[in-house]
Each structure stands twice: as structure tokens, then as C-alpha cells.
Amino acid sequence: MGVPISQMWTVASYVISQKLKGRKQYPLVLMLEPLFRCNLACAGCGKIQYPAHILKKQLTPDQCVNAALECGAPMVSIPGGEPLLHPQIKEIVERLVAHKKYVYLCTNALLLKQKLDEGLFRPSKYLTFSVHMDGEQEHHDFAVCREGTYETAIAGIKEAVKRGFRVTTNTTLFDGADPNSVRSFFDDMMALGVEGLMLSPGYSYDKAPDQTHFLPRDKTRNLFRLILSNRKSNWKFNLSPLFLEYLMGKRDFACTPWGMPTYNIFGWQKPCYLLQDGYADSFKELLETTNWANYGTGSDNPRCANCMVHSGYEASAVDYTFSGLKGLLATAKAQIFGGSYADPAAAETLKRVPKGHPGKPSVVPLTISSKSREPELVA
DSSP states (O other), rough: OOHHHHHHHHHHHHHHHHHTTTTTTTOOOHHHHHEOOSSSTTHHHHHHHHGGHHOOOOOOHHHHHHHHHOOOOOOEEEEEEGGGGGTTTHHHHHHHHTTTOOOEEOOTOOOOOOOHHHOOOOTTTTTTEEEOSSSSHHHHHHHOOOHHHHHHHHHHHHHHTTTEEEEEEEEEEEETTHHHHHHHHHHHHHHTTSEEEEEEOOOOOTEEEEEESSHHHHHHHHHHHHHHHTTTOOBBBHHHHHHHHHHHSSSSOOTTTTTOEEEEEEEEEEEOOOOOEEESSSSHHHHHOOOOOSSSTOOGGGTTTTTTOOOHHHHHHHHHTTHHHHHHHHHHIIIISSOOOHHHHHHHEEEEOOOOTTBOOOOOOOSSTTHHHHHHHHB
16 A cells, blocks of 8 residues: 555545535645746656746745645645755745645655755655656656666665655656566665655646657557556555556546646646646636636547546546445455456566667557457446
8 A cells, every 4th residue: 555544544534525515626636836947857848948037936935835725635746847946845845744734745856865964854744755757767867868867866765765754756657668667667666665656647748848759548548557457566556546447448537627736836727737728816716717628538628638647537536436335445446456457468468568768669569469358448
């Protein structure tokens, strides 16, 4: 289990309380972007493509805390940019933790060991370092466009684990990902003592320099089926088990764009972390003035057609878990009994997959043998 019982209980009681209040639109995780600047220039990210005067801006600790309290989500994810570049990140984290928010500080870990040596943070069940790791060394360094980042990040992870911090890894997969390499990467990360693994297919940011390697939905399902079927018992995921089934094509969910709202230097971003269709001055305004019917795979919006990312669909999986007995039983089954997801056809396909090379779509047979029954999509 990649999520502590106390956090699971907090989320469960929060979601149940929202349902008892009759709220259909409620936030699960606040995506808090205190700044956009970064010390990397990844080809799949568009955040640092902003002009210099935007990259110099940052949220104040008061703005960060007020946003978290305003929306009321029990969890706060702090991406960026690189949050460790924010001169007041210590205060931001400490104040959020004081409000008993479960904070996931997303970092490329280039500065993590240094900040830990400086005593910037203290271990807490409310604080997790979510380290951006896009696979084994060659694949990771290629994805972030700089050699040596994998080794630096590994050193940061080891130091954080040694000091008693909660640590997860956060991996974004693109077209051409080598499923065998990803599975080996899981082994390496669990051996480091991380609490769990987080996964998501890449989404085509309009500003991202590389627009050629984002996964369409059919390839996403087949890739994740290869990766997540026949999984090892020691792999722990910091994700809803139903979201993992969704990625594998075993379930179908509608997008919940308000489930993980974004607040940054421009305000509350419409409609979600990945699309920029304007901004609202308050969370209430965001909910009331966004035309939610225009987004998600159920709409005709071409920008949403291939999206299966964590920020849009894990909230859907969690909401389904607490929608009734059927959802609870499905989640329990996936968590306790369905962990291995035995799939002989996927295992046989993996044997035929040649060693991939970073940056080049490998000749991965992303369509699994027709002899196997394709998974049913279950609402």
C-alpha cells in the first residue's frame, strides 16, 4: 500500500462529507503553482516558455495558504517550475502542514539534498517529496534534456529517505516509452525505499517544445497494460487503484476537471492544470463561471480527446470509489485481490519488445495479441 492509512482516512472522510452535503463539484487536490521558473528545460513541459518578467513572479505564502483554505481540498500538490527555487518555500510548506494539509512538494531533486542539508524541512506525515523521475538513467536524462540529473535526483531521494521523509516518484510517460525499462525502473525505485510510485501519460501542453511524443488514448491503454499487468507484489503506487485500472483500459471514467483545481500567479486557472482558458479571482467564481460541459472526453473539445492524465481522472476514480457499495467493492478488490493483474498475452508481448532508445519511438507492439480478450470498459 503506497498511501498511509491516516491519509486514506482523511481523504475518505472528506469525500463522504462532500457527498452527504450533496456537493457534486468539490476539489480533491489543490494544484498550487507558486512560480513557473525552473532549473531544467524539459521538452515536454511548457511552463518555462513564459517570458522573463513572468518567470520572475511568484506567489506569497499568504496567497498560497489562502488558496488552500479557500478551496478546502485535503491535499495540496506544489508543482512549478521548481518549487525549491522559491525563497519562501519553507514557510509555505510549514503553514500548509500546520493546517494539516497533505502536501506533495513536486521537485526534480536537483536542489533536494542541499535543502535538506540546510535543514529547510522537517519530516512530517503531512509532507511528501514527489520526485520527478521519468525512468531509468538514460531515459530520464533524455526526457529532462540534461545529463547527470538522474544521479543527482537519486542522491536526493536517498538522503530524504534516510532522514525519515515521505518520498514518492512521479513519472510521465510519452510515446516510445519502453515498457520493460519502466518495469525495471519500478524495481530500482522500490529498492531505494520510496513510499510509492505515481504515473501519468503525458499531455500536449500548447507551449511544450516537443509536440510529437504525446500518447493518444489507444496507445496509452496498451502501454500501461504492458507495464501494469503481471506486476510485482513489492511495487507500491501512490494512486487510486481504480485510476491504474483506467490507464490499463479496464475502466472508463469521465474527466473531473474541478477535482484538482490550479492556483498560480494569474489566479484560478480555467478549466484545469493543463488548459488555460482564462482565470477566475476566486474558487467560487471558477466553479460558477467555467462551462464544464466544454471539457473532458465527453465533450467535442479536440484538446481533451486524448487526455488521460492524473489531474483529470484520478479524482473521478476516487469519486467513484465512494459513490456506493459497487465502487467500494471494486476498489477493495483492486487493492487487495487484483494487484497482480495476471495477463499472459501482455507477458508474451513484453518478451518480444526490443530494448527502446530514448527519444525514438521503439518498435513496441503496442497492440497486444489478438488471441487475448481485450479488457472491458466498466463505468
